Amino acid sequence: MALQASSVLPSAISIHKEGKLNMSLKDTAFLGISLGDHLKSEFSPLVLKNKRELTHRNMSVGVIRATAATTSEVSQATPQGKKTLRQGSVIVTGASSGLGLATAKSLAESGKWHVIMACRDFLKTERAAKSVGMAKENYTIMHLDLSSLDSVKQFVDNFRRSGRPLDVLVCNAAVYQPTAKEPSYTAEGFELSVGTNHLGHFLLSRLLLDDLKQSDYPSKRLIIVGSITGNTNTLAGNVPPKANLGDLRGLAGGLSGLNTSPMIDGGDFDGAKAYKDSKVCNMLIMQEFHKRYHEETGITFASLYPGCIATTGLFREHIPLFRLLFPPFQKYITKGYVSEDEAGKRLAQVVSDPSLTKSGVYWSWNKTSASFENQLSEEASNAEKARKVWEISEKLVGLV
Ligand code: LMG
Ligand code: NDP
Numbered sequence: 001m002a003l004q005a006s007s008v009l010p011s012a013i014s015i016h017k018e019g020k021l022n023m024s025l026k027d028t029a030f031l032g033i034s035l036g037d038h039l040k041s042e043f044s045p046l047v048l049k050n051k052r053e054l055t056h057r058n059m060s061v062g063v064i065r066a067t068a069a070t071t072s073e074v075s076q077a078t079p080q081g082k083k084t085l086r087q088g089s090v091i092v093t094g095a096s097s098g099l100g101l102a103t104a105k106s107l108a109e110s111g112k113w114h115v116i117m118a119c120r121d122f123l124k125t126e127r128a129a130k131s132v133g134m135a136k137e138n139y140t141i142m143h144l145d146l147s148s149l150d151s152v153k154q155f156v157d158n159f160r161r162s163g164r165p166l167d168v169l170v171c172n173a174a175v176y177q178p179t180a181k182e183p184s185y186t187a188e189g190f191e192l193s194v195g196t197n198h199l200g201h202f203l204l205s206r207l208l209l210d211d212l213k214q215s216d217y218p219s220k221r222l223i224i225v226g227s228i229t230g231n232t233n234t235l236a237g238n239v240p241p242k243a244n245l246g247d248l249r250g251l252a253g254g255l256s257g258l259n260t261s262p263m264i265d266g267g268d269f270d271g272a273k274a275y276k277d278s279k280v281c282n283m284l285i286m287q288e289f290h291k292r293y294h295e296e297t298g299i300t301f302a303s304l305y306p307g308c309i310a311t312t313g314l315f316r317e318h319i320p321l322f323r324l325l326f327p328p329f330q331k332y333i334t335k336g337y338v339s340e341d342e343a344g345k346r347l348a349q350v351v352s353d354p355s356l357t358k359s360g361v362y363w364s365w366n367k368t369s370a371s372f373e374n375q376l377s378e379e380a381s382n383a384e385k386a387r388k389v390w391e392i393s394e395k396l397v398g399l400v
């Protein structure tokens with residue numbers, strides 16, 4: 001093992017260096033970082049940005065909060081007669097730890113957002129929100145277990161009953177089972193990683209699309225968190241087992257493990273691969289949403305790789321040695337490491353930054369934390385596969 005590691009790592013890193021040198025600016029997506037980052041101009045609509053900054057500076061948080069809870073009117077008049085933007089209303093799934101919590105914190109402390117923390121463990125989430133100092137009036141915790149489609153539907157009902165508008169939905173929650181020998185399953189009997197990370201979020205976002213459409217917020221967004229490890233055009237995406245959806249025969253069979261495979265491609269169970277496959281589905285579905293609904297609704301659909309947040313709960317099921325070595329490995333060797341705080345700011349930017357309104361984009365960040373549009377792998381940008389994953393998933397979650 002040690003021998004294998006020492007012979008693998010330096011060569012892997014030198015491939016990355018050569019890759020960077022040899023590839024065109026357009027094709028370079030190693031480490032999720034493009035050589036052309038700093039060259040890419042922001043498409044930032046300056047006018048909108050300035051207008052938004054002004055309105056935010058003028059608004060009184062107390063007044064806006066009260067407004068958000070009772071009406072979805074996008075603006076209201078101040079005593080000076082100026083129109084101000086109301087507090088935005090954003091749902092973040094999996095906000096009880098890691099990236100979701102850091103994002104919720106960042107959005108809540110901006111004062112511009114009321115965060116609905118959609119989580120399976122109420123108490124854990126309440127403690128987490130308190131521990132990062134979120135003010136009570138800036139968040140609401142609502143129960144959501146993405147590994148049960150009934151729970152997803154119930155969450156949507158509860159959310160609607162709350163009377164809050166929906167301006168942005170962030171599909172962030174995920175499970176990763178790298179050491180599982182046998183698959184486990186969702187309430188409906190789908191393999192757990194794809195069932196939770198992809199199918200649960202797919203039903204949630206399909207149901208909440210109507211609510212997003214009804215929002216009068218200036219920029220409505222649906223954000224689905226992706227990852228570098230699902231993209232085989234990167235070094236990280238080439239660490240075995242690699243993502244591969246194959247011809248989707250396992251997905252079409254229902255991922256039940258009963259007479260059919262629990263894996264999308266129909267192969268034997270592999271927890272790490274199932275996670276990476278689920279991330280490919282996340283990125284494909286974002287593009288299919290864009291294709292079907294962007295023009296008609298004006299909603300911005302986006303995905304992102306926030307950086308390697310090596311310290312989160314995602315690795316809770318990995319062996320202790322991995323959990324010990326992974327953060328320094330990412331910090332000092334791959335240099336792909338990013339803190340939870342920084343990653344939260346990045347995702348909060350995709351939620352809130354007036355310059356990130358482009359739809360159909362997979363965002364990444366360079367070393368200086370500037371965002372850029374990254375290239376997805378061939379599979380993760382395959383339009384035909386996106387359509388098929390969408391259609392099969394619709395059947396699995398009972399939408400058709
Ligand atoms: C599996 O192991 C696990 O078994 C599974 O549980 C799950 O975690 C899964 O992907 C997740 O990984 C993969 C395994 C085998 O990797 C390891 O076990 C890591 C070995 C540890 C290596 C250590 C390093 C040495 C010392 C440094 C000190 C710090 C160490 C910290 C270690 C933390 C752990 C990361 O992996 C392998 O077989 C290695 C293969 C490596 C592959 C690299 C592939 C390069 C391919 C390059 C092709 C590039 C082509 C790109 C083309 C792009 C075109 C645009
Ligand atoms: P964490 O484990 O810290 O967070 C995952 C969150 O998902 C937790 O809040 C967890 O809840 C929640 N969750 C898990 N299962 C369910 C479920 N059935 N229903 C509702 N919520 C659930 O991991 P990260 O913060 O790292 O992961 C967040 C996202 O970031 C994921 O989409 C991941 O793929 C992505 N990502 C992470 C990277 C990293 O390096 N860490 C890199 C690239 C992408 P609970 O607290 O109850 O367990």
Ligand code: PMR
Pocket residue numbers: 009012016031032176178227228229230235236239272275276279307308309314334336
């Ligand atoms: Mg990976 C070279 C850059 C790089 C980056 C940015 C990541 C990100 N990883 C890189 C390289 C490598 N990793 C190399 C060279 C190896 C072999 C030693 C390696 C190994 C490795 C393992 C075993 N990496 C991992 C694992 C995991 O279990 C993580 C995983 O795949 O989860 C699905 C992981 C990750 N590496 C990353 C990122 C972001 C992860 C977390 C996965 C994710 O959230 O999608």
